Amino acid sequence: MKERRTRIDAVMEAVRTRIAARAYPPGARLPSVRAQAKTLGFSVSTVVEAYERLVAEGVITPRQGSGFYVAGPIAPLALAEIGPRLDRQVDPLWISRQALEAEPDGPKPGCGWLPPSWMYEAGMRRALRAVARADSAMLADYATPRGLPALRQVLARRMAAAKVEATPEQIMLTDSGTQAIDLICRFLLEPGDTVLVDDPCYFNFHALLRAHRVNAVGVPFTPNGPDVAAFAAALRDHSPRLYITNSGIHNPTGATLSPATAHRLLSLADDSDLVIVEDDIFADFETNPAPRLAAFDGLRRVIQVGSFSKTVSAALRCGYIAARADWIDSLIDLKLATGFGGSQLASSVLLAALTDSGYRKHMETVRTRLAGAMLRTVDRLAALGITPWIVPQAGMFLWCRLPAGIDAADLARACLRDGLVLAPGNAFSQSHSAGGFLRFNVAQSEDGRGYDILARALAGCGN
Incomplete structure (x- = not known):
């Protein structure tokens, strides 16, 4: 009897988890008791009892001759419940x-991230003092939609040094590198789309992709970059919309992309609808710069993002997106819709810090x-x-x-x-x-x- 109660509890928990993850949205019809029993590997009577108890709790509602439906208002999105537990x-x-x-x-x-004592504290203090003397608009007003022009010019020059050709108009400032990727996901993805990630990759990519309710597919990562044969197979089998990676110092492995792997990846991407998001947040840690996909591609199908939270200050939230000019225009609309104006104060402090003689x-x-x-x-x-x-x-x-x-x-x-x-x-x-x-x-x-x-x-x- 105790074992049967455990099985009933397991069915109830499975249903609650799917509701919390919005796999079963409000008003959705649940699988029939026979279908659920087959899926979960339990008897029909166990599922019937579990459904009846969920009805008693008000979690689901029965409809005569139709089945069981999710009740109540939409459940809060629980990212921890999405994907394998x-x-x-x-x-x-x-x-x-x-x-x-x-x-x-x-x-x-x-x-x-680095310990606080390793960060650019002296430069930040100088930058803060300099910006504090700026006019009132710098301290109190919204930034322009693309972001501070002078900082975008500096970023364009930095990218040119890495052989990435981008005009200041092809660069949009964001509140962080994470916001940059979030905006790109909003721009290019629909729920149910497939995104390729390195396996292993930065763990917050997984969490962010769950929030967008897309399917993440891992590509094994090697000391030279993603396994090219596995990458080609993933393109063939899954028709992904995006691939998110680090081309410089890879997180978590510390590996760097080889030129041969970079060329082969872009060749494969050219034969598909794939867009590549290249996270360049660790650029300033490199001693011998690795190849950049954005440099080889010319920002046709590669979008580069980055920030300076790892080198200047994690407390200074400012990132960027570099992409095709027509994509930047649409990304600006998304930025305005979801966050309105960016932080002119943060971008001004970052500009002062990056152009300080001590950086x-x-x-x-x-x-x-x-x-x-x-x-x-x-x-x-x-x-x-x-x-x-x-x-x-x-x-x-x-x-x-x-x-x-x-x-x-x-x-x-x-x-x-x-x-x-x-x-x-x-x-x-x-x-x-x-x-x-x-x-x-x-x-x-x-x-x-x-x-x-x-x-x-x-x-x-x-x-």
């Missing part, structure tokens, strides 16, 4: 919450510090049996394989109890094939307390 402690959104809510001085090698020296110092931290992190992890997938040429990320038999999610949960925030591999993997991996931020891995906690947790998980 991960333990809430290790899904992408929970990792972000843990890192953002952690104690300021606590060890958090799982976060994706180049600041980034030289950061790159040197990261190189040293990378070597130290590799050595200290090796003592625990944790090995890098590759040792990146630059950047802050180290994608690491755990000792055999250790599950990254279990390890993360154990470490979290002692205040150590980790980033387990399956949060980055669409196929959930990275259960034995962790991403380490080497700039956040200098605290010896983290290694002590990690060593104890490894010992516990290994028992």
Whole structure:
């Protein structure tokens, strides 16, 4: 009897989850009891009882001769319920919450940003003082729809140095890199479309794509970029609308795109309707710049986005989109519809910081510090049996394989109890094939307390 109650509860939870994820919207007819029983692998009588209990709770309503329907107003969108259910402690959104809510001085090698002391604090203070002396319009008014012209000119010159040809009119400022991708998704996607992502990739791509209710398909990532044969197969089998990637330093692997892979990707894209979104947020961390798809493509079917939250200040929310001029015009309309005017204050401070004489020296110092931290992190992890997938040429990320038999999610949960925030591999993997991996931020891995906690947790998980 207890086992049957458990089965009934499982059916009820499955229905509630689909309602929360809006797979069953208000007024939608539920699958028949026979169809639901076949789908879930339970008896018809179990599903009938589960439906009746959901009716009693007011979750669904019966209609004579027609079936069961979702009742009530539209349920709030619950991103955590969309897609395969991960333990809430290790899904992408929970990792972000843990890192953002952690104690300021606590060890958090799982976060994706530099420590505050590594950021451009001196330049930010100078920039803030300079902007504070500006006229009242700069301090209080909306920005123009495209964003501050002087900053767009600086961005165009920076892109030209990377062989990406974009006029200031082809650049639109946004409130962040994430908003940039969100606007592109609103512009190009419909619910049910397919988007290709690297496997593994930046975990917030998964969360954002769930919010747009599209199908994400992972393409295995190699030290030279996405697996070209798998990419071609995904194009053939899924007819994707978008592919989102990093061409510079890849998150989470630290790998860089090779010229040969870049050319082959664009050749495949030319034979399809695919649009490529190239996230260039880590450009200033590079010591030897990698190829840019936007440079080879000329912004025909490649859109480049970026921001400076990793190098100047995470508190300064300002990003950009570089795309075809006709697409920028439509993206401006979307920006106005969803956020109206951008932050003229933020873009003015960013302009002052980027054009400050100290920014180049600041980034030289950061790159040197990261190189040293990378070597130290590799050595200290090796003592625990944790090995890098590759040792990146630059950047802050180290994608690491755990000792055999250790599950990254279990390890993360154990470490979290002692205040150590980790980033387990399956949060980055669409196929959930990275259960034995962790991403380490080497700039956040200098605290010896983290290694002590990690060593104890490894010992516990290994028992």
